[in-house]
Amino acid sequence: VTDAIDEFSYYVPPAQMAAYKSFSDVEDNGVGLIVTKRFGYAFVIAPVAGSPAAKSGIERGDFIEKIDGQPTQKMAVWQVRNLLRSGKPMHVQVLRGGQTKRDDSRSSRPRFTPSPSPRSSLAAWHTSAFRTSRKGPQRSWPPHSKTFARAALAS
């Protein structure tokens, strides 16, 4: 029934409620993958620019087939997001439009390991976003956008 509403709605069965309550649904999960579900699979709306996901070669429109070997087909989108923000290095297997063979290309099996130690401000962002998932992605509408816009226009 929820699939009939739209691709962003989902059902949480009673057995999953305990796990669901401990999950806070933030769009960005630190690895920089903004996902929804399409045709039963996790689907990449956008890899956040500069994020571990973008660096690993994941592109908009990719289907995430497996995360650490676990098929996304049986997961609700919140479970996919929950796995992605685990904070551990992970192996994400994607299926890209137009490719029929799954393991003939390096890019179809990107691995990414989020940087554990902040070296630059960007790395610091990844790490903090990854740990807490509270800080918004850089390529979005952060708080005080208006102030930034005014300052940029004034210069």
Add this chain to the structure above:
Amino acid sequence: LIIDVRGNAAGDVEEAITSADELLTSGLITSLKGQHVEAKTWQADRNTAYDGEVEVLTDGSTASGAEIFAAAIHGNQRGKVVGVTTYGKSIVQRFVPLQSGGGVFMTVAHYTTPDLKPIKSGGLRPDVMVDMTALALRDPDKGTKAAKPREDLILQKALQLFNEQPAVKKAA
């Protein structure tokens, strides 16, 4: 001024609305509609940070607040939107508990364009569509490290439109 909201798929919707307001002096920015949600509208105030020409770049990853921003610029004829149709995800979702003990996380409202069309599945169509298929055909090896950096066709088109504008005025 070229504002690039390609790949912008998350963040604070209110910030997107106030950013659009910075470029508009009048008109509806967006409205929120849903059967069980209080209707809301956002009007642009007279203050503006910039009154020069504006173009907004979009792609299939432009979603949520970024779509509302692009739609506000487009719908108020403030500037051209250049690129690819956006994702279509300017919605509000809420968790509705069920008697069984489970629940449903569902879409309960959507944001609209200035002409009150929902920004949902299908997304926002730009004023100037950029055909990206040629690029995909030219670069079948995309994704591999050896591939050359791809041309930015959308930015090229936006710059070309800016350069064309004075010529159009002269002709008029």
